[in-house]
Each structure stands twice: as structure tokens, then as C-alpha cells.
Amino acid sequence: MTVAPQQVTSRSWPVRVRDVTVRYPGGVTALDGVTLDIEAGEMVSIVGLSGSGKSTLVRTINGLVPVTSGSVVVGEHTLSTLSGRQARAVRGSIGMIFQGFNLAKRTTVLNNVLVGRLAHTPTWRTLLGAYTAADKQIAFEALDRVGILEKTWHRASALSGGQQQRVAIARALTQEPRIVLADEPVASLDPPSAHAVMGDLRRINTELGITVLTNLHLLDLAREYGTRMIGLRAGKVVYDGPAATASDAVFEEIYGRSIRQQDVLGG
Amino acid sequence: MIPTTTTPPTAGPRTSYLDVPPRPAGRWKPWAALAVVVLLTAATLGPWAIGFDADAIARNWRNGADRILKLLSPDWSFFPRTVEPMLETLQMAVVATVVGAAVSLPVSLWAARPTNPNVWTRGAVRCALNVVRAVPELLYVAVLVAMVGVGALPGVIALVLFNTGIIVKMVSETVDGSDRGPLEAGRAAGGTQSQINRTIALPDMLPSFVNQTLYVLELNVRASAVLGLVGAGGLGLLVDAVRTYYRYDQLSLIILEILVAVLVIDLVSSIVRRRLV
Amino acid sequence: MTTIAPARATAPEAVPPRPPTRILRNTALTAATVVALAAFWSIDIQWSRLTSLPGEVVRYLGLMFSTPSWDKLPEALRQTLRSVEMAWLGTVLGILLSFPLSFLAARGYGPAPVRAGLRGLFSLIRAVPEIIIAIIILSVTGLTPLTGALALAVNSVGTLGKWGYESVEGVDPGPVEAVRAAGGSTVEALRWGVWPSAATDFFSFWLYRFEINVRASAVLGLIGVGGIGDMLTSYTQYREWPTVGVLLIVVVIVTMLIDAVSGMVRRRLTDGSRER
Numbered sequence: 001m002t003v004a005p006q007q008v009t010s011r012s013w014p015v016r017v018r019d020v021t022v023r024y025p026g027g028v029t030a031l032d033g034v035t036l037d038i039e040a041g042e043m044v045s046i047v048g049l050s051g052s053g054k055s056t057l058v059r060t061i062n063g064l065v066p067v068t069s070g071s072v073v074v075g076e077h078t079l080s081t082l083s084g085r086q087a088r089a090v091r092g093s094i095g096m097i098f099q100g101f102n103l104a105k106r107t108t109v110l111n112n113v114l115v116g117r118l119a120h121t122p123t124w125r126t127l128l129g130a131y132t133a134a135d136k137q138i139a140f141e142a143l144d145r146v147g148i149l150e151k152t153w154h155r156a157s158a159l160s161g162g163q164q165q166r167v168a169i170a171r172a173l174t175q176e177p178r179i180v181l182a183d184e185p186v187a188s189l190d191p192p193s194a195h196a197v198m199g200d201l202r203r204i205n206t207e208l209g210i211t212v213l214t215n216l217h218l219l220d221l222a223r224e225y226g227t228r229m230i231g232l233r234a235g236k237v238v239y240d241g242p243a244a245t246a247s248d249a250v251f252e253e254i255y256g257r258s259i260r261q262q263d264v265l266g267g
Numbered sequence: 268m269i270p271t272t273t274t275p276p277t278a279g280p281r282t283s284y285l286d287v288p289p290r291p292a293g294r295w296k297p298w299a300a301l302a303v304v305v306l307l308t309a310a311t312l313g314p315w316a317i318g319f320d321a322d323a324i325a326r327n328w329r330n331g332a333d334r335i336l337k338l339l340s341p342d343w344s345f346f347p348r349t350v351e352p353m354l355e356t357l358q359m360a361v362v363a364t365v366v367g368a369a370v371s372l373p374v375s376l377w378a379a380r381p382t383n384p385n386v387w388t389r390g391a392v393r394c395a396l397n398v399v400r401a402v403p404e405l406l407y408v409a410v411l412v413a414m415v416g417v418g419a420l421p422g423v424i425a426l427v428l429f430n431t432g433i434i435v436k437m438v439s440e441t442v443d444g445s446d447r448g449p450l451e452a453g454r455a456a457g458g459t460q461s462q463i464n465r466t467i468a469l470p471d472m473l474p475s476f477v478n479q480t481l482y483v484l485e486l487n488v489r490a491s492a493v494l495g496l497v498g499a500g501g502l503g504l505l506v507d508a509v510r511t512y513y514r515y516d517q518l519s520l521i522i523l524e525i526l527v528a529v530l531v532i533d534l535v536s537s538i539v540r541r542r543l544v
Numbered sequence: 545m546t547t548i549a550p551a552r553a554t555a556p557e558a559v560p561p562r563p564p565t566r567i568l569r570n571t572a573l574t575a576a577t578v579v580a581l582a583a584f585w586s587i588d589i590q591w592s593r594l595t596s597l598p599g600e601v602v603r604y605l606g607l608m609f610s611t612p613s614w615d616k617l618p619e620a621l622r623q624t625l626r627s628v629e630m631a632w633l634g635t636v637l638g639i640l641l642s643f644p645l646s647f648l649a650a651r652g653y654g655p656a657p658v659r660a661g662l663r664g665l666f667s668l669i670r671a672v673p674e675i676i677i678a679i680i681i682l683s684v685t686g687l688t689p690l691t692g693a694l695a696l697a698v699n700s701v702g703t704l705g706k707w708g709y710e711s712v713e714g715v716d717p718g719p720v721e722a723v724r725a726a727g728g729s730t731v732e733a734l735r736w737g738v739w740p741s742a743a744t745d746f747f748s749f750w751l752y753r754f755e756i757n758v759r760a761s762a763v764l765g766l767i768g769v770g771g772i773g774d775m776l777t778s779y780t781q782y783r784e785w786p787t788v789g790v791l792l793i794v795v796v797i798v799t800m801l802i803d804a805v806s807g808m809v810r811r812r813l814t815d816g817s818r819e820r
Contacts, residue, residue, distance in 0.1 A: 118459075414601065
């Protein structure tokens with residue numbers, strides 16, 4: 001796993017979202033005609049209040065949520081045309097990080113990180129728990145990259161929240177992803193851990209050149225860690241531009257209300 | 268200090284100026300439920316149902332009490348004859364637990380919603396299990412003895428069915444109640460359902476599974492002690508013999524042995540459980 | 545927390561820490577495997593008889609269910625009702641007996657010797673199968689359904705007592721402390737501190753025990769105390785399979801019905817307590 005950054009960049013994927021609408025069975029419209037072009041290697045913050053559709057948006061990009069209309073193209077794959085097996089293979093190249101870490105708490109850190117190899121492993125090997133030495137080495141490299149290699153054999157539940165989220169990042173890295181999606185990755189963390197995790201995500205982007213899309217609701221994090229920012233409100237894109245220079249007025253436009261204390265992490 | 272002139276607030280008519288909201292309706296419901304229970308119980312005690320024949324009890328009392336007192340003086344000389352049946356009981360219990368657990372592991376995953384999203388196969392598995400669970404284990408033995416003959420085999424098969432019913436029900440309910448997030452992470456990583464079940468659902472359900480398996484082992488020792496009553500080998504054969512002759516001193520020894528076995532298993536499983544959490 | 549691993553252009557081979565040895569776990573697993581293998585190897589079973597089992601199952605299912613003797617249905621229903629009555633009475637008696645005992649057996653409420661005695665009694669009862677309890681009781685009460693009900697009652701005391709004191713001990717101590725702080729006695733603490741949060745548990749234990757007793761009552765018939773078990777034993781002995789088929793159908797349907805009703809009641813009780 002000693003790939004030079006520029007090679008990796010060429011391996012990372014762009015995302016093309018074309019006029020995507022998602023309507024849930026209950027009748028709620030989560031996304032309403034969203035069109036986006038994200039280039040390979042971009043570091044994007046997606047900002048919006050809860051219920052604005054940003055969770056749905058990242059889940060349409062790895063196909064966990066099917067689109068009602070419109071199309072999503074990741075790399076060269078149009079998601080809606082894929083068979084189940086092809087969809088799993090594509091997802092295998094898209095890492096995802098969740099607000100709640102979503103680790104199997106009662107097993108080891110290593111076993112959790114190896115979940116990232118599922119799409120690259122025959123089912124019988126998974127069932128027997130017989131991962132190849134190469135797969136394990138990828139997992140160790142990933143753990144090393146987020147700085148918790150020494151926790152390899154610990155139970156996931158024995159780790160702090162920040163460490164658990166780093167395990168989750170290592171799991172995503174173990175997929176050798178072309179895109180990493182993060183859905184409110186720091187909403188359950190204290191400020192120092194939050195900055196550490198955001199820093200890890202930025203390094204994934206700058207060092208490995210992987211496209212990173214991060215859902216956030218905190219404006220200072222969005223400004224600090226994204227190069228580009230997309231604002232969602234009620235399922236529509238209401239802002240798309242540079243992150244660092246987005247003013248408070250821009251955020252007020254996205255949130256549809258004035259800025260409050262809770263919209264800033266600090267730290 | 269100013270002398271206090273306010274009287275302490277007291278309950279009673281003085282509070283009538285307060286605007287107390289009306290009592291919510293439906294407070295009669297618990298009483299109605301109680302009344303139904305009392306009526307049903309009275310009905311079962313009537314002579315047309317179970318009946319309560321005090322005379323017969325009075326007549327039986329003396330000689331029955333004598334027999335029951337025999338329980339207090341176990342016939343230790345009977346011990347050598349109980350060794351082999353006791354061993355068979357334990358063997359049946361262990362074999363049935365192992366097979367039952369092995370069968371239950373995948374079936375539990377098929378029966379739970381997060382690990383089997385397919386409505387039809389899940390429904391079929393659950394339905395079959397409900398039928399299996401509705402038949403008491405001794406009735407299985409009664410029929411199985413006719414099918415495969417007397418001995419440990421019908422007992423083991425009956426216990427396996429019985430165990431699978433219990434383990435799958437309890438474990439699949441745990442899985443149903445567990446956090447779906449980790450499974451979503453598996454899906455997001457591109458795993459198939461069986462890969463996700465193996466790597467994520469399995470470790471999380473394992474403690475509950477081991478717990479139920481140990482519980483079932485205990486149940487099996489108890490149950491296999493009576494399966495012999497209908498021809499399945501083990502201690503039950505002896506129970507059948509001693510009850511015919513009212514040898515309650517020997518029955519007492521058998522009960523003691525079951526007790527010791529169950530307590531030992533209980534002890535071991537509580538140690539395992541404590542380490543498992 | 546904020547230590548970030550040094551950035552590296554080319555990562556050298558990451559060297560993981562050595563895996564822990566887990567001696568205890570491995571010993572336990574080995575012991576369990578040895579016991580299981582020993583049981584399999586020593587048990588007196590000709591496993592080859594299993595090969596004929598599928599065929600036999602099909603044959604017997606045919607015997608039982610191809611032409612069920614529906615003329616036995618009224619009698620089957622009557623005997624099933626008898627079994628359910630036994631289960632009901634046994635459950636009610638078991639509740640009445642176990643209810644006070646489970647509080648006495650709970651830590652913090654009963655005196656220590658009483659507590660130990662009761663807990664011992666509960667485990668003793670739980671270790672003895674209900675059929676054996678029935679065999680003991682029948683020398684006084686004879687071969688009647690009452691014996692069955694009493695046996696189930698005794699057996700219920702074992703489980704209900706245990707679940708009861710565990711639930712009482714698991715109750716949030718806050719409300720209890722509040723009642724005590726307001727000058728409440730032990731009984732008042734139980735009524736207003738413990739019962740409001742333990743009540744739902746108790747109700748669902750009772751319902752669950754009733755479900756168990758329904759199954760057990762069918763079994764008790766095997767020693768002749770009446771009910772569907774009685775009928776099943778005799779008709780299996782006469783090898784009258786069409787009748788056995790009817791009996792099994794009745795047992796399965798009635799048991800599942802009772803489970804469903806009891807489950808519904810339990811859900812309503814637990815949901816109701818959550819809304820309040």
C-alpha cells in the first residue's frame with residue numbers, strides 16, 4: 001500500500017448527480033431536483049439543518065437510498081442501472097463514515113476494520129473468518145494511518161468515541177475507496193476529537209487524493225475543512241461555492257434562520 | 268422574627284378552591300381485569316371443571332403425608348442404579364444442546380428482520396418455529412418413539428426441536444431489537460447479506476446466543492430427566508419405575524441428583540455469563 | 545486525543561501489536577468441545593437410525609393427517625379445555641404464592657436468612673420437573689386435574705419468585721429513596737417506589753408463565769391427571785394415528801392462540817406503561 005499520491009488521485013472518482021429526486025414511501029420528499037458535479041479529489045462539505053436532505057444525498061451516492069427520478073453517476077457507473085452484485089462492487093469502492101460510528105461493538109477493532117474488505121472477499125472466506133494476509137496488512141496500514149494501530153486487538157466498545165470514529169475511518173480506508181462519504185462524522189464527539197477526526201478526513205483527501213464528501217451542520221467546521229461547500233435546504237441546493245469565504249449571511253440563507261450558538265463547534 | 272400567620276397547607280376541603288383537573292377516564296379498567304381473572308378462576312374451581320374435592324384430600328392426607336415424608340430420607344443404597352441413567356440424561360442434554368445450538372445459529376439470523384430483509388422467507392421461518400414451539404417436548408417424544416423406537420434418539424430429537432424453538436425466539440428478538448447502524452455500515456461497504464450477518468450481526472448476537480444455549484442446557488437436564496416416562500431413556504425410566512411403587516425415598520435421591528446437576532450447570536453458566544458481557 | 549499520526553508520503557509496513565493470547569477463553573472452548581465430543585461419542589444412539597427418519601416422518605404425517613378422525617374433536621376440545629383450566633388455576637395460585645415471596649426474597653426488603661431460604665427454595669423448585677412435583681403431590685390429591693394445577697402452581701412459584709425478586713432489585717433506586725426520604729415505611733416504599741416501575745415486569749412474567757403452564761399442562765396428562773396429555777398418551781399407545789393427528793392439531797392451534805392473545809395483552813400493558 002505504498003502508492004504515490006498522484007497515482008491515487010487518478011484512481012479517485014468524480015460524482016455526477018443529475019436532477020435527482022428522492023421521495024420516501026411515507027410521501028416525504030427528501031431531495032428535490034438536485035444537480036451536482038463533484039470532481040475527483042475534491043473535499044466537499046455539505047451543509048444543512050437536520051431534515052434538509054443531506055443524509056439522503058450521501059446515501060444516494062453509494063446507492064443505499066434508490067433515487068425516485070434522475071441519475072447518479074460515480075466514476076463510470078450509473079447507479080440505477082446496476083445489478084445487485086455490481087452495486088455491491090461499486091459500494092466496495094465508496095467508503096462511508098457515520099455519525100454513530102456503526103461499529104460491531106463486541107468484536108475487535110481489527111474485525112471491524114476488515115469489514116472494509118467485504119466487497120473484495122469471497123463469501124466463503126468471510127464466513128470462515130479467513131481473511132488473507134494481504135487484506136489484514138491493508139487493515140493494519142489503515143489503522144496506522146489514523147494512529148490507532150496499537151488498539152488492533154481491543155474490543156471496539158472499549159474505545160472512546162473519537163477512537164471509535166477513527167476505527168470507522170480505518171474501515172473506510174481498508175476498502176481502498178475512490179470516494180469517502182461522511183454523514184455528520186463528528187456530531188457525537190467532543191470538540192478536540194471532532195477536530196482530530198476532521199483532520200483525518202482532510203489528510204485522506206490531501207495525501208491519498210480521495211474525493212471526500214462530508215455532511216456537517218457546524219459552520220466553522222465546514223469553513224475550515226472543506227474547499228467547496230454545498231448548502232441544502234428542504235431537499236434543494238441553495239448554495240454551491242467556496243467554503244472558506246462563505247459568510248454568515250450565506251449560512252443564514254442555507255439554514256433559513258439566523259446563526260445560533262449551536263451552529264458553531266468552537267474548540 | 269415575624270410570627271408566621273400562614274397555616275401549613277393541609278389536604279381536605281380547604282383545597283377546594285384549586286382547579287383540580289378531572290380524573291382521567293379508564294381507571295376502572297384494572298378492576299375490570301381483576302374481576303375477570305377472579306371470575307375465571309372461580310369457574311375453573313367449580314365441580315364442572317377442575318373441582319376441589321376436600322373430602323378426598325382429607326381421606327388421602329394421612330397416607331399421602333407419610334409418603335411425602337419419605338422424601339426427607341433418601342434411599343442412598345439406590346445410588347448405584349441411578350448412575351447409568353443419570354449419565355444418559357446428561358449425554359442427551361449435552362448432545363441435544365450442541366445440535367440445537369448449531370441449528371439455531373443460522374435460523375436465528377433468518378428469523379430476524381435486520382439480518383433477513385426478505386419478508387417471505389422470514390415469515391416462513393417464524394411461522395414454522397411457532398408451530399414447533401407449540402408442541403410440548405414430551406409429546407414429540409411420544410410420537411418419535413413410535414417412529415424411531417425407544418432409547419435416547421427420540422429424546423434427543425425432541426429436545427433439539429424444543430431447544431431450537433427457544434433459542435431462535437430469544438436470539439432473534441435480541442437481533443430485532445439491536446442497533447441497525449453497524450449493519451448499514453456493512454451494506455455501505457458493499458457486503459452481501461450473509462457477509463454482513465457473519466461479520467457484524469454475529470459478534471453482536473453471540474453473548475445472547477451463548478446465554479440462551481446455557482439456559483437451554485439447564486432446561487434439557489431437567490427435561491431429559493422425565494423424557495424416559497414416555498420411552499426416551501435416561502432418568503425418566505427410573506422415575507416411572509419408582510412412582511409405580513411409591514418409592515418416594517428413591518424418588519428423593521433422583522430429585523437430589525437432578526438438583527445437583529442443575530446447580531452445577533447453573534454455577535458454570537453464571538461464571539461464563541459474567542465473563543461474556 | 546488530538547495526536548495525529550505523522551503524515552507520510554510512503555508508509556512503511558505497519559507492524560501490528562501481537563495478538564493477545566486469551567488463555568482463559570481457549571481453555572473454556574476446549575473444555576466445552578471435549579465435553580460435547582465425549583457426549584456424542586459415548587451416547588447410546590445408533591445414528592444410522594436417523595437415515596430412516598425422514599421417510600418415517602413423512603409416513604407418520606400421512607397416517608396422522610391424511611384422514612384425521614374428526615369425530616374425536618369434541619372430546620379433544622373438552623380435554624384441551626381441562627388442560628387450559630389446569631394451567632390457569634396453576635398460574636393464579638402460583639402468582640398468589642410467589643407475589644409476597646418475591647418481595648421478601650429481594651435484597652433490601654426481606655431479612656437476610658429469609659432471603660437466602662427463599663432463594664434456595666426457588667432454585668430447588670426450578671430444578672425439579674413439574675411432572676415429578678405432580679407425582680409427589682398426587683399421593684395426597686389423587687389422579688385429578690387439581691393435582692396438575694397444584695404441581696404447576698408449585699413450579700410457577702420457582703420461576704415467578706426468581707423473576708420477581710430480580711425485577712424488584714433492578715428497579716431504579718431513586719423513587720424508593722424519595723419515598724423513604726418522605727418518611728415512608730418499607731411497605732410504602734414497595735407500593736409507591738417499587739411497584740409503579742416493576743408492575744409491567746410482573747404482569748408480563750405472569751402472562752409468560754401462563755404460556756409455559758399451558759404447554760406443561762398438556763405434558764402432565766402423561767401421568768394421568770387428565771387433560772389433552774392423557775388422551776395423547778393413550779391414543780399413541782393404541783397407535784391410533786388419525787386421532788393423534790387431531791389431538792396435535794388441537795394442541796398446536798390452542799397453544800398458538802393463547803400465545804397470541806397473551807402476547808397482545810402483554811404488548812398493550814408494556815406500551816401503556818410507556819405512554820404514561
